[in-house]
Amino acid sequence: MALALTTDAPPAPPAAEAEELVAELAALIAADGWERLARPPVGPGADWFPDRWQPTPAGVERLLRRLFRHAAIDLEVEVLDRRDQAGPRPRRGVTDVEVVGVDDSGARFALYAIGEDDVAGTLAHEVGVAWALHLRRRAAPPYREGAAAPTDDDLRRGSIAAVYLGLGALATAAAYQQYTGGSYQANLGYAPVEYDVIQAGNLSLDAMAFLLACQAELRGAAASPPGLRGPAADQVAAWRRPLAGQGAALRAQLGVPQPATWPPLERARPEPFAPPADADDDAEPEPRRAEGKPVFRVRGTRASLGVVVGAIAGTIINVLVAPGLAFAFVLVAGGAVGLAVGRRSRTARCSECIERVAVDATECPKCGGRFVGDIDHRDQRLAAEAEAEAEAEAEAEAETETEAETETEAETETDAEARRR
Numbered sequence: 263m264a265l266a267l268t269t270d271a272p273p274a275p276p277a278a279e280a281e282e283l284v285a286e287l288a289a290l291i292a293a294d295g296w297e298r299l300a301r302p303p304v305g306p307g308a309d310w311f312p313d314r315w316q317p318t319p320a321g322v323e324r325l326l327r328r329l330f331r332h333a334a335i336d337l338e339v340e341v342l343d344r345r346d347q348a349g350p351r352p353r354r355g356v357t358d359v360e361v362v363g364v365d366d367s368g369a370r371f372a373l374y375a376i377g378e379d380d381v382a383g384t385l386a387h388e389v390g391v392a393w394a395l396h397l398r399r400r401a402a403p404p405y406r407e408g409a410a411a412p413t414d415d416d417l418r419r420g421s422i423a424a425v426y427l428g429l430g431a432l433a434t435a436a437a438y439q440q441y442t443g444g445s446y447q448a449n450l451g452y453a454p455v456e457y458d459v460i461q462a463g464n465l466s467l468d469a470m471a472f473l474l475a476c477q478a479e480l481r482g483a484a485a486s487p488p489g490l491r492g493p494a495a496d497q498v499a500a501w502r503r504p505l506a507g508q509g510a511a512l513r514a515q516l517g518v519p520q521p522a523t524w525p526p527l528e529r530a531r532p533e534p535f536a537p538p539a540d541a542d543d544d545a546e547p548e549p550r551r552a553e554g555k556p557v558f559r560v561r562g563t564r565a566s567l568g569v570v571v572g573a574i575a576g577t578i579i580n581v582l583v584a585p586g587l588a589f590a591f592v593l594v595a596g597g598a599v600g601l602a603v604g605r606r607s608r609t610a611r612c613s614e615c616i617e618r619v620a621v622d623a624t625e626c627p628k629c630g631g632r633f634v635g636d637i638d639h640r641d642q643r644l645a646a647e648a649e650a651e652a653e654a655e656a657e658a659e660a661e662t663e664t665e666a667e668t669e670t671e672a673e674t675e676t677d678a679e680a681r682r683r
Contacts, residue, residue: 265511271504272497274468283473286419288516290426293397296518300481301527303431303474304332305488306382312534317376319343322359324535325382326371329389331532333427337396338368348374356460357384361412361420364395379460383436386429387463391420393427421465425473428529431487434470436462438493471497479505480512482521556650557631558613559623560640565604572600610636613643 265284267277275283291299304310310332313324323341330339341359348358355377362372369392394416412420424433439460463470475498478486486498505512513520573596610621615629624633637646 265505265508265515267504267508272468272472272500274466275472279469280472283422283469284476284512284515286422287426287473287476290397290423291516291518293401296516297525297527298334298428299426299477299516300518300521300524301428301529302481302483303428303477303487304329304529305431306435307489309531311382312532314534315381319373322371322373322376322381322385326385326389327535328532329382329385329429330369332529333389333393333429335389335393335396335427337364337392340368340370342370342372344372344374345376355379357381357462359385359388361388361391361395363411364392364399369396377460379441380432380436380439380462383432383434383439384462386424386433386436387421389420389429390422390424390427390433391416391464393423394419417464421463421470422473424463425470425477430470430474430477431489433463434467434474434498435490435494436460437465437470438467440492467493467497470494472501474498475501475505476512478502479509480516480518482509552614552626553630555614555631556634556647557626557629558635558637558643558646559610559619559621559633560613560643561621561636561638562609562611563605564607564609565601568600568602568604568607569597570600572596572598572603575600611640613637613640613646616640 265280287299311325311328313328315321315325319341323339326339326341330337342362355375356379357377358374360372360374361369363370371388371392391412395412398416421433421437424430439458439462441458441460461467471494474487478498479502486495486502490498510520512518575596577596579596608621610619610623611617612619612626612629612631612633614631615626617626617628619626619633625631626633634650635646637643
């Protein structure tokens with residue numbers, strides 16, 4: 263590779279893979295010009311995505327159309343709803359959309375699931391795949407290429423193309439998504455902390471961060487693209503340091519002219535799409551993971567928080583108001599008062615998803631579970647569910663017996679009336 267990287271370059275991607283990634287970028291530029299790569303990357307937020315998001319097939323299609331417009335791809339978009347063909351879903355819903363073909367009429371995507379993850383970033387990778395297929399069809403001899411379907415090479419090239427098309431910040435952010443839920447509650451007797459990692463696209467976070475850092479250096483951008491956080495922001499920053507000052511070498515290797523000769527390349531901020539006449543905006547979203555399932559409110563208090571707040575208040579009083587008092591006494595007294603106050607403050611969480619809910623809630627807003635009672639600890643939920651099921655069966659049997667008795671009485675009355683006649 264023509265780049266003279268410093269010794270603090272991250273170990274991944276290794277030099278050989280980094281050279282291949284730059285070569286792939288060069289091939290994309292040779293196929294359709296350098297301007298797309300030189301434009302400022304698209305970021306998240308309402309400035310770039312003014313359309314109202316809805317977790318429906320129509321909403322996914324509208325988001326794909328927006329990404330196609332940002333990438334200046336003149337292809338129609340069609341979304342095929344195949345959610346009924348999807349297999350079991352993981353704990354956190356993950357968006358599953360795949361390119362199934364590109365032809366003269368446009369690009370077709372199969373929708374298998376709409377998740378709670380970074381939908382725009384996930385779709386950015388698939389837009390790149392659609393572009394890779396479009397280029398392959400365009401380069402094929404006449405009458406030799408039909409509706410292109412993606413190969414493994416197309417999938418990898420698609421994630422690289424997402425950076426080339428200006429969607430790299432979105433795609434890199436989605437390449438490694440961390441999600442946590444719940445919090446430690448000592449008084450509930452368990453640690454309800456959920457941790458999920460979702461990796462979208464077909465390249466590692468390291469490779470995506472390297473490509474995005476190359477784009478920023480090529481453009482001479484002082485700051486990394488907006489919208490990055492966590493590991494994605496860290497990896498891009500780690501690659502910006504060894505690539506610093508390599509903009510000219512990158513431009514020479516990729517066939518990009520010097521910035522002084524560039525025409526204006528700023529992206530216009532978009533206006534919202536007009537809602538399509540046949541948009542399925544009123545369609546019901548996918549059911550939540552515990553929709554209608556009997557669940558329980560896990561009772562608790564803010565006693566632990568009260569102890570901490572009380573101890574801090576006691577320390578402040580000791581330092582600022584009454585410095586003569588014994589520190590240990592004030593600390594213990596403050597904690598005791600906080601404990602007493604905290605015990606009066608009731609809390610509740612859903613036994614299914616650990617979401618904090620109102621103490622009198624009838625349904626969990628996150629998982630859709632239907633509250634049928636209260637328990638003291640989450641580990642009691644299985645026994646409580648079994649008891650609730652037994653009670654429901656007993657009620658059903660009692661109702662059946664009552665109906666049978668009512669029918670018998672009605673038949674007896676009918677027979678008696680018939681005899682009287």
